[in-house]
Structures are given as structure tokens and as C-alpha cells.
Amino acid sequence: MFDIFSKLLNALDKTAETGARQSARRIGRRSFIAKTGVVLAGTALMPVLPFDRSLGGSAFAGEGENDTDCDYWRYCALDGNLCNTSGGSTTSCPPGSEASKVAWVGTCSNPNDGKDYLVSYNDCCGKATVANSTFCFRSEGERPGYRMGLHNDINWCMANKNLGYHCTVAMLVGLADE
Structure with missing residues (x-):
């Protein structure tokens, strides 16, 4: 048993040594250090790159608005x-x-910037409904319920293991095409 284990370790050791020697022949230390430097510099510059914050959670809540x-x-x-x-x-x-x-x-139209946004409404499932939570029923532009994805009067928790409805979130997906 010890002999088999010893042969296995020797084979593994030889394979690792061969791989290390081959990569040392192909890749020099200077090239490794240069590539590592580029990655580190690029990572350090990431926070100063411009990015679009317009779809952030509270970026659209203007003065006097109440979500x-x-x-x-x-x-x-x-x-x-x-x-x-x-x-x-x-x-x-x-x-x-x-x-x-x-x-x-x-x-939905944002009155603050005059643009239309796609909003995904996800039901939160798995808890009982809170008695004093705010219930909203707005269905501006709603179509008849013949296409499930266009209808908001469905228990969307049906795809989850726990079917109990709790509340609904409204997440911005992006700008609507004009």
C-alpha cells in the first residue's frame, strides 16, 4: 500500500516539476512582472473611470417626492x-x-428628467402580508390579461417554492426606447 502511495506522489511531483519548467521556458520573470504591473495599475484606475449613475436607487427621488x-x-x-x-x-x-x-x-415617466424608464415589478414571496403596509393599485397603460407578462393582477409568487405574497419592489431596468 505504501509503495503505491509513494509511486503516486512521485508521479504527481514529476508532473508538477515538468509543468513549472515548461512555463518557465515560455514566460520570463520580466514579462510576468510587467503583466502584473498592468493589472495592478488598471485596477487602481478603475474608481476614476466615468460611469452612469442615472439608474441608481435614489437618484430619481427629487425634492418633495415620497417613495x-x-x-x-x-x-x-x-x-x-x-x-x-x-x-x-x-x-x-x-x-x-x-x-x-x-x-x-x-x-413609467420620470417627471424629474422627462424620460421613460422600464421598471421591473417583482413580488416578494414567503412571508405573510403586513397589515399596515401601503397598498397601491396603479395600472397605467395596462393591457388585458391575455399575455401574462403584460398583466399585473397575477400572483407572481407562483414560480417560487413558497407561494405566499408579501409585497412588491420596483427596480429600474433601463431607459425605454423612444
């Missing part, structure tokens, strides 16, 4: 309880619940 009110622009196609009055936020489910695997999408 716990059903009239908030992002809720134009929402049908359900607001998660930010049920223990979560506008974009995240409360602890103990999980986002539905399927959702509906609405197109």
Missing part, C-alpha cells in the same frame, strides 16, 4: 403592497422573503 406614496412615478404599473412600508425598500425584499422568479415590466 412610500402610491403616486411616486416609479409605481405607475404597480399592483400590490409597497415593500418599503413592509420591512424592505423600493428595490429589495424584506428579510425572510425572496423575490419572485418571474415579474412584470411597466414603462
Whole structure:
């Protein structure tokens, strides 16, 4: 038994040594150091690169706007309880619940910048509904329920293991095509 184990270790050692020698022939120390330097410099410069913050969570809440009110622009196609009055936020489910695997999408106009945005509405599943949470029913531009993805009056928790509805989040997906 010891002899088999010893032969296996010798074979593994020889394979590792051969691989290390071959890579040493192909790749020099200077080239490795140069590539590592480029990666480190690139990583250090990442925070100063410009990026679009316009789809951030609170970037659209202007002065006087209240995202716990059903009239908030992002809720134009929402049908359900607001998660930010049920223990979560506008974009995240409360602890103990999980986002539905399927959702509906609405197109809402932001009065602050005059642009139309795609908003994904995900039901949060797995907890009982909170009694004092805000219920909103807005269905601006809703189509009849013949196409599931265009209808907001469905229990979207049906794709999850726990079917209990708790609340709904409204996440920005992007700008709507004009």
C-alpha cells in the first residue's frame, strides 16, 4: 500500500516539476512582472473611470417626492403592497422573503428628467402580508390579461417554492426606447 502511495506522489511531483519548467521556458520573470504591473495599475484606475449613475436607487427621488406614496412615478404599473412600508425598500425584499422568479415590466415617466424608464415589478414571496403596509393599485397603460407578462393582477409568487405574497419592489431596468 505504501509503495503505491509513494509511486503516486512521485508521479504527481514529476508532473508538477515538468509543468513549472515548461512555463518557465515560455514566460520570463520580466514579462510576468510587467503583466502584473498592468493589472495592478488598471485596477487602481478603475474608481476614476466615468460611469452612469442615472439608474441608481435614489437618484430619481427629487425634492418633495415620497417613495412610500402610491403616486411616486416609479409605481405607475404597480399592483400590490409597497415593500418599503413592509420591512424592505423600493428595490429589495424584506428579510425572510425572496423575490419572485418571474415579474412584470411597466414603462413609467420620470417627471424629474422627462424620460421613460422600464421598471421591473417583482413580488416578494414567503412571508405573510403586513397589515399596515401601503397598498397601491396603479395600472397605467395596462393591457388585458391575455399575455401574462403584460398583466399585473397575477400572483407572481407562483414560480417560487413558497407561494405566499408579501409585497412588491420596483427596480429600474433601463431607459425605454423612444
